[in-house]
Amino acid sequence: GRSQLLLRLLRLIILPLVVCSLVGGAASLDPASLGRMGGWALLFFLLTTLLASALGVGLAFALRPGVGTKALEAQDAQLPQTKEVLDSFLDLFRYPAHRGLHVVAAFHTWPSRLSAVRHNFTLFFSSQSGLEPIGREVEGMNILGLVVFAMVLGVALRKMGAEGELLICFFNSFNEVPREYAPVGIMFLIAGKIVEMEDVGRLFASLGKYVCCCILGHIIHGLLVLPLIYFLITRKNPYRFLWGIVPALATAFGTSSSSATLPLMMECVEEKNGVSKHISRFILPIGATVNMDGAALFQCVAAVFIAQLNNVPLRFIQVITILITATASSVGAAGIPAGGVLTLAIILEAISLPTKDMSFILAVDWLVDRFCTIINVEGDAFGAGLLQCYVDHNEAGLASLGPELAEVKDDASVVPPSPEADPLILKTVKLGGPAGDANTCEKESVM
Template identity: 60%
Template sequence: MEKTNEINGHAVSECSVPTSKIPAKNDPKTFKEKLAGFFKRNLLVVLTVSGVLVGVGLGMMVRNMNLTRAQMTYFAFPGEMLLRMLKMIILPLVVCSLISGAASLDTRSLGKLGGIAVSYFLVTTLIASAIGVALAFIIKPGVGAGALNTNNLGLETVSANKETTDSFLDLARNLFPANLVAAAFRSYATDYRMIAVGNNTNGTLIYQKVPVGTETEGMNILGLVLFAMVFGVALRKLGTEGEELIRFFNAFNEATMVLVSWIMWYVPVGIMFLVGSKIVEMEDVVLLVTSLGKYIFASILGHVIHGGIILPLIYFGFTRKNPFSFLSGLITPLTTAFATCSSSATLPSMMKCVEENNGVDKRISRFILPIGATVNMDGAAIFQCIAAVFIAQLNNAELNAGQIFTILVTATASSVGAAGIPAGGIITIAIILEAIGLPTNDLSLMLAVDWIVDRTTTVVNVEGDALGAGILHHINEKEMKKQRLQEKKEEEEEELAEVRVEAVANVSAEEETSPLVTHQNQAGEVSPSASEVKEAMESAL
């Protein structure tokens, strides 16, 4: 019976197909096959990008229909559903992925990787802050805009009376939540109360502003991240007793990733309506862009420089690989980031694409990406620094070297606690302004154009997380390779030692036998006969 083989899906006889004719037969289909293969592999990416473009067109069409507020809400409903689905998956994904990630890495490598990750996050955020301050002084977005205020743009005022000290203390308090269940939907925040502490000489009451702890709506993701990491390390320390629970969290994590892959197919539809509804909701965008155009331009330029040059250069410096081929596998999460303005909501798709498209070790991605989504806010640091300098220029305040340094440090430190949600960075700007002694009443200007700037901010935030995961994966692989080479070397040395021992034994055996042979030859002084040789052999045996 002839062997059969498949070519283009048809079973053919192996010996009957001349090899020279196969390429000619395939030539007309090659381009189509390549194109079909490309679309099959990147179908989700193509649909997601199309969703953004269709959303822009749909928004422009619907905008002319003068919808009521209620109708706008209904129009935005499919986009709202996408955000709700992505937020629903964040809690199990962050907790389970961090526990399984921390438990699967041994304590030494966990400490080393954690140290490298924190250093990477701090350095990149500091660079981002420096870029923001430099651009703000070069472009001067606030110079000549002194007449601009919240009244002529019809904006609401944003109150932010929080002390800088309390902001950092709240960050520490949120790291250690008093109630883990409450941390899933509430964060700690300091409020102030005026309390009477006595009378002065005139008999009037003296009041003091006293900080009071309150709970605000919103997941305390920072506390959950720290707990999950420490809990994972504790399970690892338990050894065999903790294996059952580690397996449970691994299974939970895999099931969550399956849910993510299902949600991903709804992303193009959700993004289309998210982008469309934003365009419909825009007020007088021309007035905003002309008034705050330099601020918007400075922020987006900062994001382009940091995301398009600095971060890829850092990745290339560590890995000596093309950063843009790495980023090409992340088009879906980057588009999701652009549409949702939430690094937390982008986390599920980022994890999936980093692991499947870029081959990053699951243990690394599931350990580092949830931390990055919480603490690594490069894009936010850029626009916060630009906003702080913009407001200073708006109020004709000259910033000295000390205040510039304060902006850099405060932006870097406070971006750690910034919520990974839309407009989460506005409150952080208030902390920076308080730190350098500037009024916070111009914050509403930032809020007016935040929906534009926040898109590129989130893209840079998640890009920094992904490249950080790629760098850690490379370092980890390098360490493992080095370890394997070391082990191989040790094994070879052990084998060599064994060979040497055997060689020494053989030499000593020769030394024992050779004198007898020479002695026998010397005694006879003649070559032995055949019978003598035979006798000698028998005796030896």
Template identity: 55%
Template sequence: MEKKNGHTMTNSVSTDEILENNLKKKSCKDIFVVFLNRNMLVIMTVSGVLVGVGLGMLVRNMDLTRAQMTYFAFPGEMLLRMLKMIILPLVVCSLISGAASLDTRSLGKLGGIAVSYFLVTTLIASGIGVTLAFIIKPGVGAGALNTNNLVLESVTNNKETTDSFLDLARNLFPANLVAAAFRSYATDYKMVAVGNDTNGTTLYQKVPVGTEPDGMNILGLVLFAMVFGVALRKLGSEGEELIRFFNAFNEATMVLVSWIMWYVPFGIMFLVGSKIVEMEDVVLLVTSLGKYIFASILGHVIHGGIVLPLIYFGFTRQNPFSFLSGLITPFTTAFATCSSSATLPSMMKCVEENNGVDKRISRFILPIGATVNMDGAAIFQCVAAVFIAQLNNVDLNAGQIFTILVTATASSVGAAGIPAGGIITIAIILEAIGLPTNDLSLMLAVDWIVDRTTTVVNVEGDALGAGILHHINQQEVKKQHPAEDQELAEVRVEAVANAVGEEETSPLVTRQTPGSARDKPSVETPEAAESVL
């Protein structure tokens, strides 16, 4: 067995050990070349960000027209389009495969632990956001902001809080699965005449009507894929052909992801550079909203650098920063794209390859986390809500503070994993505590700054959650098998998963060949061997 970034991997032959023994006999130059080969993508991705900053500062002085800015941002736009293209097959196939590879009891326990982890960490994040906002007081003294000089876009939101949560439930059950791939459900309103008053004036009522704005309904697709995977599992042998189809589809998608990853450094360079070119008066923004930006980013640093690693250490007793060191590429992608969904392909690949997390766990939990786990968003939404209250000289009482915490935790589930996806969610919080939403444009003005650390914390929470679940599964394996037979048992798990036949190579499908040696009574049953969560 070998350990990779704090996680036990069950390879019968350790390639890393062989390499390390060979390296002792090699020169420093050879060691450097091996290191470079292993970490080339990480180095290129980080370099892409740094070069993008320099390129953006250089091009910024050239006073490009709007059309020229669009052309300059084109390589970065292509990266986003490729990443978004892969999200639908990746999420659907990985969730169906993951749900089908776990028995119902394992699925229930796995889902319960995941939901508890997501809710608790998001609630902690909301608490950090509110606390920092009251300590730093970003809105105190900012009432004299000259919003005209900031050249802000207007943000309108007239949606009722009740309708926002009803829309969340409606999106969980899409009426049309094909339409859910590119449309979601949102409530709008129209005024309907209901009669006249005593003076003859026409009376109107605001009536909610359903609309379908563009944008993937990822929440509905996630729920359907999970339930469909469980249904395939229940079919038994009849469902195995379809399970193998989705496994093959999933593996092919991961191959596409590995190809796209080599374009990431180039695309990130232009994504970052184009953002710097498009920036308005940054000095004015920072001086006006500096305390709000500082409070939000400090909350992300505390939650991502202290709270989440402590939770991981508490469960696993392993170094969280060793685990996170294998995820530099997805973190850099998150920083550049500001999209949890767009980061999902690289996160899934790195968690499995660099940290040795079981594919069945990572491909089940990471798509759910990218959809519902928004720790970073909860922090900046709570800071924003308190900031706007202070801006309007409103003293929040204990009931309103509690409402902010609960609403931010609940509404972050429905926040889109896209750039600026959390701005409308802030409107739900403001409506819930009775504050005006006309100051949301201030949030939008600096969202491109805050959203970068927000997305990094979002994806960090997902990754550490997968690591915790993997560790819990490993502990359950150890409890089931005798200590002296532990290594053999773990090898057998891999054998059952992978070596069923020539045509079946995915570790997510597990069944035993009739009449084989594995059918002997002394060996574990398929269900016990495949997952012991």
């Protein structure tokens, strides 16, 4: 039916979508123009994203939202063939040196298994036996290898300057393709899954636990983790700072879009929390592209939830893979409806879980996504507050920060957001200064 057509369409473009979204995310930042403080801001954003991912995994294992649901037991035989997750990391280095460097690097992996091997010696030693790893190429997407390749390509395109802008615009435009057909099949996809279930009530109970797990994780990260980091560094009351951005957080919840929130967030941090215009207009657009704490948290919860639905135990190395992949993929999350759900496919492929079960996540994404947006923009604001605190305590002041802040214009304009139905599609004119020129074709995403 239509739901199967949707799944096939998603699978058809999942490889180019992963590459394009990661290339677009990596190309949105120019390391040379960020400067020293931009580098520290990126480090803060990546650290909080990693903490959010760890919190999501921990809550999913503690609350076990997918345990006890027998709805998918009949589908266990259809699970993808598992492989050692260490092989996924080794694929990062195997295929760049592969002969001919052709498409096998994207569509083949190299799983290995321990096999008993007997060695016979005829002169002075008797025969010996042992276990040796034996590997072979199998069909399957080399997700982690593609992540590294795409991010390196994105940085290289940004370094090319004007010559690389055309390709960057192409990659950003490709991310919008699924929004044209995804809404048509989502309803049929979810309805078909519900009809297949033997115990629909238990399935809805599990989805409710999943939503509660995500919301609880967002509350802990937004009210405890981020304020604690702010307090430890600045020794100031983080909740007073948080109270100053409540209007922006309410806008983020209502619109589920950081593009609609960005102008109000700038106003809040500047007028109510004392952040200078130089800093807010420098750090907030960077955070809107890179800082995806809420998306990373929900992706980790969703990955563990789907594993529990399919009765697949996760090993420690698989958990590490979830953390790393969620942190990396959230940076390049596509700015399209349910963009965070589509990047979830990267994590599921990396740990050999079925991507078809993402339909359950789509059913409740309209609610979870609003909390994701709140956490994303809150992290951006705290990053601006930390940078302002650093400037206030630095004897040299703004002069020590180099041209990256000195050249940011106080009256830098933000393009008003266009009407949106879902997270976040915003084509902006890049802020003046060394971060880029006005002709840069760039997209910001919250999911």
